[in-house]
Amino acid sequence: MPRTPQAANGARPSPGRELAHPDRDDITLTAVLHALADPMRLRVVRELAEDGGELSCTDIELPVTKSTCTHHYRVLRESGVLRQVYRGTAKMNRLRREDLDARFPGLLDTVLTAARGTPGS
Template sequence: MKAVLPHPARDEMRIEAVLHALADPVRLRIVRALAECAEGISCGLLDLGVTASTLTHHVRTLREAGVVHVTPRGTSRISTLRREDLDALYPGLLDGVLAAPR
């Protein structure tokens, strides 16, 4: 049986948690990569220059804030951006963050 990872429902997402999750440069790089790949990616495939445990922490922070949805697939965990939820709750936020200079 696969472990189900907890994700906040749309009405449980809080701007403070979303902004905190987006404020970290590594997490922002993850979000930018996911924005370019609608089908989702295993974040372990990204060259982020961090250890596996640090990457796990960053993905968990994004998931718990409601920024990404993580789905176990075999031995991987595929992350997708929760753009629909973020756009519904905070119109323009994600577009502004993604358009910001790197």
């Protein structure tokens, strides 16, 4: 019998609410760099990296509309930069640091270090 995935806290995702993510080997440098090139998406990644855990979309305040936030999170998810899962009605986000470091060693740390000195990111 197939196992139902469980979150770290033991909660099971709602049926039909699983989101598509690329496998580690399918994450491309082009997609990651495109995702990280936008200041709002880079801001999300910085906050997730600083937190080190999971944050909901509403935990990270972005000065854009809700639909634009949804777009930014989708780009980050589809590029393989973050993993999103539903916890009840909240969409939780976690940086895919291990996958990114395995595919592109040092890239994420280099981008985050450079972004610390960039206004607006």
